[in-house]
């Protein structure tokens with residue numbers, strides 16, 4: 001039995017930036033042989049973007065390209081196209097997120113790829129998919145957030161629309177489950193399904209769980225209101241820093257126990273708060289009451305108190321908290337990876353945990369680190385031929 005779920009599966013990875021690389025990195029975590037194909041010279045543009053060390057692959061690149069091999073190949077040269085055809089024949093899956101029309105301009109539209117290797121699964125990420133009036137538009141993550149409904153519903157009611165911090169992954173993850181062509185805006189829309197629910201509810205009356213009084217035609221920005229069936233919000237904690245908050249979901253069954261923990265047994269029979277319906281009428285008061293208690297403790301202390309009585313809650317973890325978090329470390333979600341140029345770097349582990357497929361995270365490859373290895377071992381080229389291809393600027 002293979003040690004890893006995707007051992008023996010070869011991925012021809014023609015992805016760049018964030019959306020595609022995050023998908024193929026997960027395939028690498030699961031044991032696939034991911035061969036990342038990059039243009040000679042610069043490679044994936046992110047290698048040189050947002051650099052924190054001169055002339056060294058950026059964290060932007062290293063954190064999205066672990067567990068891959070890198071080959072360089074000039075797809076605009078005739079020999080490059082020939083080599084591409086050969087690599088394609090040895091691949092099980094092809095993943096690409098080029099701009100619309102790029103592969104066709106290179107001479108490899110989907111039909112040609114399919115004819116060269118009919119058994120290959122083809123996964124294509126575009127901003128707006130392969131059909132529909134906007135199919136030829138380029139896109140980055142914030143554009144998908146703008147056009148998939150996320151921005152208009154994120155933020156405070158009296159502030160501008162906001163992007164969330166879920167870059168790249170949200171755009172790409174939804175595409176990684178099979179062959180096909182789909183779009184980033186589709187993915188975002190899929191994740192704002194509850195807002196589309198609320199839009200239709202709004203046509204029958206105001207939405208009581210939203211922290212606003214007056215509604216227009218579209219779903220408003222909901223601040224920190226919970227999108228689920230129970231109200232919830234982020235409450236301030238000690239010592240009052242920008243992320244000293246804890247998110248609390250007010251399930252009906254927690255109310256009495258919460259009042260006891262807060263030392264407010266006197267309110268248990270108070271009819272203003274006694275039922276979920278009564279509390280929904282005065283959420284501001286409910287939140288202010290509980291916040292007067294959370295402000296006495298740190299967000300981690302509140303987490304302890306609330307979990308002791310089974311209240312669903314989550315302290316707002318900032319990036320410093322995340323790197324130190326004992327749970328994330330125990331689950332290998334924060335890992336340190338050796339790197340030939342950087343010494344090592346910290347990255348985020350695999351969100352997929354399969355019981356019989358351990359994840360060993362290896363460094364992102366240097367540009368073209370495996371070109372000779374792949375050409376010689378996978379495709380049978382001789383060392384002299386590889387040298388000649390290098391001199392000719394093909395690889």
Ligand SMILES: CC(C)(COP(=O)(O)OP(=O)(O)OC[C@H]1O[C@@H](n2cnc3c(N)ncnc32)[C@H](O)[C@@H]1OP(=O)(O)O)[C@@H](O)C(=O)NCCC(=O)NCCSC(=O)C(=O)O
Nearest residue numbers: 017018019038039074075076097098099127138139140141
């Ligand atoms: C992200 C992009 C806007 C980036 O645009 P560009 O930088 O202009 O890249 P393109 O993919 O359009 O490719 C530009 C050119 O590079 C050429 N090219 C690419 N690879 C090669 C190789 N190996 N050899 C030779 N030439 C190459 C390609 O033929 C194009 O040439 P010409 O044919 O001569 O033009 C676009 O790729 C795109 O819309 N992708 C799909 C959606 C997507 O995944 N977006 C990122 C999502 S999230 C994210 O990551 C984020 O927000 O950040």
